Amino acid sequence: MNIKTLKLSLALLLMLPIFSFGQTNDYSMRKCFGYQRDSCSRSENVYYKMTDESRSALFVKGQTSRVRINIYNGRDYRVSFCHDRVLGEGIIMRIIDAENENTLYDNSEDNFATEFEFTVTQTREVFVEIEVPGNSALADAENNSDLIFVRKDTEMGCVGILVEHMITPPKGF
Amino acid sequence: MLRVGLSVLCIVAALSLSAQNCFDFHRTNCCPLQDNPYVHYAVSSKSTSFALKPGDSRCILFEIFSGKDYRMTLCSDSLYSGIVSFQIRDDNSVLYDNSDEDFNTFLEFSCRKTTHVELIISAPNRSDVAPETKGCIGLLIEEAITPVLGF
Numbered sequence: 001m002n003i004k005t006l007k008l009s010l011a012l013l014l015m016l017p018i019f020s021f022g023q024t025n026d027y028s029m030r031k032c033f034g035y036q037r038d039s040c041s042r043s044e045n046v047y048y049k050m051t052d053e054s055r056s057a058l059f060v061k062g063q064t065s066r067v068r069i070n071i072y073n074g075r076d077y078r079v080s081f082c083h084d085r086v087l088g089e090g091i092i093m094r095i096i097d098a099e100n101e102n103t104l105y106d107n108s109e110d111n112f113a114t115e116f117e118f119t120v121t122q123t124r125e126v127f128v129e130i131e132v133p134g135n136s137a138l139a140d141a142e143n144n145s146d147l148i149f150v151r152k153d154t155e156m157g158c159v160g161i162l163v164e165h166m167i168t169p170p171k172g173f
Numbered sequence: 174m175l176r177v178g179l180s181v182l183c184i185v186a187a188l189s190l191s192a193q194n195c196f197d198f199h200r201t202n203c204c205p206l207q208d209n210p211y212v213h214y215a216v217s218s219k220s221t222s223f224a225l226k227p228g229d230s231r232c233i234l235f236e237i238f239s240g241k242d243y244r245m246t247l248c249s250d251s252l253y254s255g256i257v258s259f260q261i262r263d264d265n266s267v268l269y270d271n272s273d274e275d276f277n278t279f280l281e282f283s284c285r286k287t288t289h290v291e292l293i294i295s296a297p298n299r300s301d302v303a304p305e306t307k308g309c310i311g312l313l314i315e316e317a318i319t320p321v322l323g324f
Contacts, residue, residue: 031210031211031320032211055324057321057322057323057324058211058320058321058322058323059323060322063322063323064323065322065323065324066324067324130324138283141283145285147286148237148263148268148284148286148288149237149243149268149282149283149284149285149286150282150283150285151280152209152242152244152281152282156209156211156320156322161324
């Protein structure tokens with residue numbers, strides 16, 4: 001290897017971090033990526049494992065959004081959520097049967113608890129719905145297609161849903 | 174011949190210097206009032222700076238695109254002391270008028286429908302300055318892709 005090749009290789013090696021930064025600095029991506037993993041506290045029970053159905057998203061006040069997850073018979077689940085402080089308190093989490101839209105759990109009847117643990121006896125598809133209380137022009141404009149532009153709410157924040165599961169431990173002898 | 178050439182050169186230089194009085198005024202003077210950490214704005218090439226006499230207006234044709242967020246910041250030099258009128262109009266109506274909001278200089282919005290709009294900037298009348306006096310006004314336009322909300 002001559003000196004010229006060595007210099008060129010060295011220069012390319014030094015420029016690599018710049019290129020890699022440029023590639024990861026993609027602002028079109030969602031800004032809350034990985035929020036549930038980094039910000040939501042996990043169960044102290046070491047048998048719980050985080051599922052791939054955990055999600056995070058950007059919310060404004062007054063917005064409601066839901067995510068569909070599968071829950072399987074013979075497993076225990078812990079569904080919890082966390083959020084940026086800017087969204088305020090009193091965030092509602094509901095677990096809704098995807099088949100008949102029956103509400104199976106509503107944390108507003110449980111002192112706005114941020115986590116819920118349960119055992120599944122029938123495999124089901126459910127929605128985990130998050131409702132951020134309050135008003136915002138952006139949330140109000142969701143159903144109005146006549147608007148040309150909507151004033152921006154600067155109070156945006158991330159919400160993460162953490163879904164953990166484990167095999168239901170046998171009880172008794 | 175040389176004298177004529179030199180004279181023309183001087184006139185052109187003087188004209189270009191006077192035109193550049195407000196050059197990049199928006200870049201150096203317009204600071205967005207609020208920062209949104211979830212949206213990364215890029216400066217639009219339609220951002221502009223110009224000199225206006227008191228009572229004059231400038232109309233900028235602009236197209237806003239559905240699925241984009243815009244942030245517009247208006248700034249002016251001390252001649253107009255922040256009392257610059259700013260309107261956004263489409264073919265039929267006035268979409269925004271900052272005189273309804275105490276001559277607000279900052280507007281952030283999400284576009285829902287691609288539309289041609291006119292950005293009309295008007296300098297206030299000033300009776301206490303010479304009619305030919307001009308002041309600098311800058312309009313910083315920033316745009317970003319509207320972030321996805323919800324899951």
